[in-house]
Amino acid sequence: MKNLLIKLTLLASxxxxxxxxxxxxxxxxxxxxxxxxxxxxxxxxIYWDTYGYIGYDLNKIYIYSEGEKVDNASADSENQLxxxxxxxxxxxxxxGVDYDxxxxxxxxxxxxxxxxxxxxxxxxxxALLFGDNGNVGLRIDLEYEALITQKLILxxxxxxxxxxxxxxxxxxxxxxxxxxxxxxxxxxxxxxFAPYIGVEWSKNYGNTGKFSxxxxxxxxxxxxxxF
Amino acid sequence: MQNISRRxxxxxxxxxGMALSSVNLNxxxxxxxxxxxxxLSGTVFxxxxxxxxxxxxxxxSYATAVNGMLQGxxxxxxxxxxxxxxxxxxxxESSSIHWHGIILPYQMDGVPGISYNGIAPGxxxxxxxxxxQSGTYWYHSHSGxxxxxxxxxxxxxxxxxxxxxxxxxxxxxVLSDYSDEKPANxxxxxxxxxxxxNFNQRTLGDFFxxxxxxxxxxxxxxxxxxxxxxxxxxxxxxxxxxTYTFLMSGQNPATRFQALFQNGEKVRLRIINAAAMTFxxxxxxxxxxxxxxxxxxxxxxxxxxxxxxxxxxxxxxIVEPEDDKAYAIxxxxxxxxxxxLGNLSTDENILADVPxxxxxxxxxxxxxxxxxxxxxxKKMDMSQKENMSSLKKPIxxxxxxxxxxxxxxxxxxxxQYRLNDPGVGLRNNGRKVLTYADLRSLRSTKDDxxxxxxxxxxxxxxxxxxxxxxxxxxxHEADPLEFHYGERLRITYINDTMMNHxxxxxxxxxxxxxxxxxxxxxxxxxxxxxxxKISFRVTIDAKGAWAYHCHLLYHMxxxxxxxxxx
Ligand SMILES: [Cu+2]
Numbered sequence: 001m002k003n004l005l006i007k008l009t010l011l012a013s014x015x016x017x018x019x020x021x022x023x024x025x026x027x028x029x030x031x032x033x034x035x036x037x038x039x040x041x042x043x044x045x046i047y048w049d050t051y052g053y054i055g056y057d058l059n060k061i062y063i064y065s066e067g068e069k070v071d072n073a074s075a076d077s078e079n080q081l082x083x084x085x086x087x088x089x090x091x092x093x094x095x096g097v098d099y100d101x102x103x104x105x106x107x108x109x110x111x112x113x114x115x116x117x118x119x120x121x122x123x124x125x126x127a128l129l130f131g132d133n134g135n136v137g138l139r140i141d142l143e144y145e146a147l148i149t150q151k152l153i154l155x156x157x158x159x160x161x162x163x164x165x166x167x168x169x170x171x172x173x174x175x176x177x178x179x180x181x182x183x184x185x186x187x188x189x190x191x192x193f194a195p196y197i198g199v200e201w202s203k204n205y206g207n208t209g210k211f212s213x214x215x216x217x218x219x220x221x222x223x224x225x226x227f
Numbered sequence: 228m229q230n231i232s233r234r235x236x237x238x239x240x241x242x243x244g245m246a247l248s249s250v251n252l253n254x255x256x257x258x259x260x261x262x263x264x265x266x267l268s269g270t271v272f273x274x275x276x277x278x279x280x281x282x283x284x285x286x287x288s289y290a291t292a293v294n295g296m297l298q299g300x301x302x303x304x305x306x307x308x309x310x311x312x313x314x315x316x317x318x319x320e321s322s323s324i325h326w327h328g329i330i331l332p333y334q335m336d337g338v339p340g341i342s343y344n345g346i347a348p349g350x351x352x353x354x355x356x357x358x359x360q361s362g363t364y365w366y367h368s369h370s371g372x373x374x375x376x377x378x379x380x381x382x383x384x385x386x387x388x389x390x391x392x393x394x395x396x397x398x399x400x401v402l403s404d405y406s407d408e409k410p411a412n413x414x415x416x417x418x419x420x421x422x423x424x425n426f427n428q429r430t431l432g433d434f435f436x437x438x439x440x441x442x443x444x445x446x447x448x449x450x451x452x453x454x455x456x457x458x459x460x461x462x463x464x465x466x467x468x469x470t471y472t473f474l475m476s477g478q479n480p481a482t483r484f485q486a487l488f489q490n491g492e493k494v495r496l497r498i499i500n501a502a503a504m505t506f507x508x509x510x511x512x513x514x515x516x517x518x519x520x521x522x523x524x525x526x527x528x529x530x531x532x533x534x535x536x537x538x539x540x541x542x543x544x545i546v547e548p549e550d551d552k553a554y555a556i557x558x559x560x561x562x563x564x565x566x567x568l569g570n571l572s573t574d575e576n577i578l579a580d581v582p583x584x585x586x587x588x589x590x591x592x593x594x595x596x597x598x599x600x601x602x603x604x605k606k607m608d609m610s611q612k613e614n615m616s617s618l619k620k621p622i623x624x625x626x627x628x629x630x631x632x633x634x635x636x637x638x639x640x641x642x643q644y645r646l647n648d649p650g651v652g653l654r655n656n657g658r659k660v661l662t663y664a665d666l667r668s669l670r671s672t673k674d675d676x677x678x679x680x681x682x683x684x685x686x687x688x689x690x691x692x693x694x695x696x697x698x699x700x701x702x703h704e705a706d707p708l709e710f711h712y713g714e715r716l717r718i719t720y721i722n723d724t725m726m727n728h729x730x731x732x733x734x735x736x737x738x739x740x741x742x743x744x745x746x747x748x749x750x751x752x753x754x755x756x757x758x759x760k761i762s763f764r765v766t767i768d769a770k771g772a773w774a775y776h777c778h779l780l781y782h783m784x785x786x787x788x789x790x791x792x793x
Contacts, residue, residue, distance in 0.1 A: 023703045024695070024784030030419050057418075057694050058633060089636040089689050090457060117691060119455045147430040154431075191416075191423055226419075 029054040030226060035184070037222025039200070043070040047220070058086040062094060067101070076102045078139075080111055080127075091116035098129055102170045107131065121145065135165040137172070151188045157181070166207050173207020178214070186224055194224045262295040264380075264477050268303035275315040276322045276346075276368070276378055283479055284472050288407045290377035291318060291368070298401050298477045298501065299366070299380025306361040306387045312354040316346040318373075324354075325369040325774075326382065327539060327731070328523055328751035331356040333771025336733055338369045341774050341789055345370055361386035362523030363497040363541045365401070372410030375503040375780055379403065383497060384523070391669065392519050392528065394495040394545050398486040402509075402536070402558050402567050404471040404502040405479075414781050417465055421693040424467045427562060427587055428459060452597070456637065460590040462690065462725050463651065465781060466504045468565030473505065475558065475567040483578070484569035490550040494571070495519075497543050500536040503780035506561035506727055506754075508535050508653060511554050511571065512582050516544035518661055522750040527667040534661035535561070535650055537729035537754040539778040542661075546571070553579035561652060561727070563587045588652040590725055596639025596758025619744075622717060623680045628706075630699035635723065636689045642721045642760040646741055650727065650756055663739065663754075663761075667746035672738065675747070678717035678764050682708075686755055686777070686786065688724045694785065695724075695777065701785040708775065708790045710735075710767045719762040720755040728755045728782065732790070734773040738764045752778060767792055 031052035039045040047068045053060045062084050067077025082096030091114060098109040113127035122142055129137035142158040161178045184198030197220065204214040261281045279292040293299030304310050316322040323345045325337035335356045339345030346352045361384040368378035381399045406413065416423045437446035453460055475484040488494045496516075500507060510516075510533035518529045520543035528545075536542055536558075548554055548571055556569035563584045570579055631638065647664035648654070688695040697705070710716060718737075722728060731752045738747040740762045747764065755761055770792050777786035 024701065024781075025703070026415065026418060028415055028418055057692055086633040086692070089633055090691055117457050119457060121454060121457055147428055148432070149430060150426040150428060191420065 025057045027054070027056060032224075032226035034224055035220075035222055036224070037196075037198070037220045039068075039218050039220045041216050041218035045070050047222075053084070055084070060084045060092075062096075074103060076100075080113075082111060082113065084115070088116070090118075094127075098127075100170060105169045107167065107170050109137065131167075133165060135163060135167065137164070138162045148185075152185070153188065153194075154183060154185050156183045163208075168211055171208065171212040173209070173211055175206035175208075177206060177208035178202065178204050182220070184220065184224075192226050195222070196224060197221045258289075259295045261290070261292065261297055264296045264298050264300060265294075266301040266303055266383075270304075270308050270310050272302060272310065272312045273315075274300070274312060274324070275317055276324075276373075277317045279377065281377075283405045283474070284407050286407055290405075291322075291373050292377040293324075293380055296380070296477070297377040297405075298403065298474075299378065301381040301383060301399050302366070303383045303385065304358045305385045306358055309355060309357045313351050314346060314354065315351040316348055319348050321345040321347055321370055322373060322378070323368055323370045324366050324378070325733075326354070326364070326366050328364040328541075329356075329382070330359050330734070330736070330769070333734055333769065333773060336771075336773065338733065338774040341772050358384055360384060360523060361390075362520055362525070363399075363499060363543050364523050365499045365501055365539075365541065367501065369774070372414070372503075372780060374501075375404075375406070375410040375413075377405075379501040381497065381499055381501075390519075391525060392517075392545060393493060395492040396488055397495040397497060399476065400484070400486070400496050400498045400556060400569060401474075401476050402498070402500045402502055402505075402507050403474045403477075404466070404505045404560075405474055406466075406470045406472070408470050410503075410780070413466060413470065417693045417781060421465070421690050422459070422462070424465065424469045425459075425461065425562075426467070426469055427461050427463075427564070429461055452592070452595075457691065458595075458637065458725060460594075460725075461587075462590065463562035463587075464505065464560065464564065465693075465726075465779070467562055468560060471505065471560075471565065473502075473507075473558070473560060473565050473567035475556065475569045478569075480566060480568040480581075484556070484567075485575045486556065486569055486571045487575060488548060488571065488573060490573060493545055493547050495543060495545050496556070497541065498536060499541045500538050502538050504538065506535060506537050506729075507558040507567065508533060508561060508585075509556070509558040510534075510582075510658065511546060511556050513552075513554055514546045514548060514571075516546055518665075519543050519545055521666060521748065522752060524749040525669045526748055527669060527746070529661060529665045530659070531661040531665070532658035533653065533656075535653060535754075537727060537752060537778075539729050539731055539752040540750075540754070548572075551577070553577040555579035555581055557582050559584055563652070585652065585656065588654075590651055590757065593643075593645075593648075594651055594725060594757040595637070596642040596721075596723070618678070618717075620677070622678050625680050625682050627682055627684070627698055627708075628700065629685065630696075632699055634689050634692075634694045634696050634701065635687045635699045636691060637723055637725065639721060639723045639758045639760075642723075642758055644761065645756050645759040646761070648756065648759075663741050663748075666739070666741050666748040667743055668748045669746075671745055672747040673745045675738070675764070676715040676766065679714045681717040681719060683719045683721060686720055686722045686724060686728050686730070688726075688782075688786070690725070693781075695782040696785050697788055702787040702789075703785075705788060707772075708788050710765075710790055710792045712767055712770055712792055714767050716765045716767060717762060718765060719760060720753075721760050722755040722757055725757045726779075727757060728786065729753070729778040730755055730776070731778045732765065732773070732775045734769050734771065734790075735765050735767060735792075738766075740764070 035049040069075035082094040094113040109129035180202040182200035186194040186196035201217040364382040478484040553572035649660040
């Protein structure tokens with residue numbers, strides 16, 4: 001991860017330097033940690049939700065990483081590397097690979113996703129995952145930014161995961177596997193840096209619930225930053 | 228709102244007392260300290276473009292400036308003279324100077340990649356041309372973002388025959404916006420997050436107070452269209468006072484530009500908007516301004532309290548201040564995130580009271596080109612304006628390629644001619660505000676050639692991705708526009724975005740249709756209001772390759788066309 005950050009920063013500075021003689025469609029690289037937080041749940045989780053990209057107005061390479069680490073255990077994460085292309089004024093289509101890690105297990109998927117801004121300003125991302133044995137996964141992320149003041153921003157968030165087949169080793173089960181509702185309240189000290197607090201409720205359903213029972217509400221706190 | 232203006236003020240105050248030593252003065256060559264802006268006159272000029280140490284905000288920073296001056300020297304020419312300008316580039320990157328609004332051979336126009344190669348580091352380029360016009364103009368770099376960091380200055384051209392109005396004294400008033408942030412960083416931030424600099428966005432509180440006022444359903448309905456379109460009605464400026472300090476003739480609001488006069492004098496103010504991104508609304512509380520010229524061309528005088536000046540436009544006004552009083556020359560940014568300030572008085576120790584910034588206004592459906600019922604707004608003017616949209620005789624329309632695509636988020640469904648609309652923030656403010664409908668040229672245009680054909684240019688963009696274009700096509704994908712030598716062209720803009728675009732055609736005059744066919748007003752830069760339509764005519768009387776673009780610096784790279792006249 002650290003290497004990646006350094007690379008992205010380097011590319012960003014190259015991008016700005018190269019502009020003087022070029023056009024308006026500049027190469028840029030950016031990294032966003034949407035959430036980097038401590039969740040005060042039973043397992044005392046460190047959670048992250050980040051993405052980075054490099055590219056132009058219409059064509060970009062994205063990296064997404066979301067995951068958690070509970071006390072005294074190795075981290076679980078979902079990581080994607082995708083090519084992203086604008087297909088409509090507010091929408092990008094993305095395709096690439098997903099690499100999931102759960103404990104000592106891991107799994108690779110092919111991914112197709114639709115990402116963009118839906119009417120009413122809902123940040124939306126819908127990803128379809130295709131695994132071996134014909135297993136299909138669906139991951140939906142919805143987020144809204146409500147400004148309380150120009151710098152105090154409330155972000156309700158909804159995520160849903162579903163799978164067509166059981167993968168007990170990865171603790172997924174068929175059907176809707178998890179639904180999470182959360183809301184985070186951040187204060188933008190700068191646009192690029194904002195501490196926040198939040199509450200979240202998360203529940204595992206169906207077979208996932210059997211492999212890994214979860215139904216809890218908890219408080220979170222962390223920082224959001226980008227560069 | 229007041230916070231920002233106070234911050235600007237404080238920044239200025241600190242500026243005076245701060246040591247410059249905190250800037251790292253090591254390394255490379257060609258660095259000079261800021262000089263006071265001077266006037267140069269004659270026929271031979273030596274200009275150099277240097278990296279220059281300045282302190283505008285309280286923090287030392289490097290500007291790019293002409294002869295060490297931020298704003299550059301004012302050049303005084305005489306109509307009929309042949310001027311020679313030796314411009315030396317002391318920067319470590321290519322540079323250029325473009326003479327804005329000056330009619331000249333295209334090789335002298337100063338646009339890299341179109342009329343010449345630009346001026347390489349260490350090189351001197353010599354411009355020479357005959358001055359065929361008079362009035363107030365300006366010059367600026369056309370390379371990269373150098374204009375933002377200081378390469379601009381005023382041009383005053385003495386007329387052969389005396390101007391048809393009297394004045395005793397004149398001042399050049401140059402408006403600009405300065406940032407300590409590097410322009411490339413500003414641009415990158417806009418690309419990453421187009422509303423980065425907008426601290427006037429809709430809040431939950433706004434919505435709740437609307438609900439309180441009108442009930443939930445109506446409040447929701449009112450927001451519905453904006454929400455569905457994923458657009459903000461608070462989107463007035465891409466770059467704001469959050470990073471900009473607004474300058475008047477190189478002075479920030481704290482150090483205040485001084486325009487002195489003596490008792491009883493009539494004062495001509497030559498006002499130039501040399502900002503990179505900022506539209507200003509200028510007034511001098513307590514004084515009427517007689518507008519006598521725009522973009523260098525004399526007009527039939529109009530008395531106003533206030534006018535909006537788009538990026539790259541110029542207005543000449545005459546004021547008659549009363550003895551021993553001090554007046555504020557107050558130019559607020561269109562989004563009210565700050566202001567530029569000058570002091571007009573007989574004694575620079577008498578300081579005028581600083582007016583309060585006006586309340587911020589939001590864009591309306593009209594600004595989206597969505598209003599189906601214009602007549603309810605301005606019934607009276609409609610009948611007069613209506614005939615303007617239809618020509619006496621129809622002319623052929625030359626269809627141009629058009630692309631409604633990922634680069635276009637909005638389309639004005641019902642764009643109207645809005646010449647008598649002073650624009651968002653200036654409507655019904657109780658002051659007499661100049662509009663394009665008030666502009667009438669002094670010369671008669673009765674016998675001007677009737678247009679041969681028409682083209683329509685859509686000004687387009689995708690604010691979410693910070694992409695700009697003409698007809699949905701960015702510059703690098705577009706073929707040049709072909710104009711034919713000797714023809715008279717009618718050009719109509721349809722602005723399919725929510726922003727004002729100051730459109731500038733190089734090398735040729737734009738005769739704006741303001742409603743009076745006999746007095747089309749001659750301009751070099753025409754503001755196209757959001758969601759509106761506007762037409763002008765161009766006599767194609769200069770061969771060569773010309774630049775044609777939006778003059779907002781961060782729109783310019785894509786909302787740009789090369790024009791070929793053959
Ligand atoms: Cu523009």
